[in-house]
Amino acid sequence: MTNYRAGLIANFVRWFAFGCFVGSIINHFTGRQ
Numbered sequence: 001m002t003n004y005r006a007g008l009i010a011n012f013v014r015w016f017a018f019g020c021f022v023g024s025i026i027n028h029f030t031g032r033q
Helices: 002-032
Strands: none
């Protein structure tokens, strides 16, 4: 059960970081135009 929870948290952190990274790139390009 602990291993499942650790994987779930790691997956959430990974998607959260990926979303922030993509969002910052989109915001950078849209703000530049």
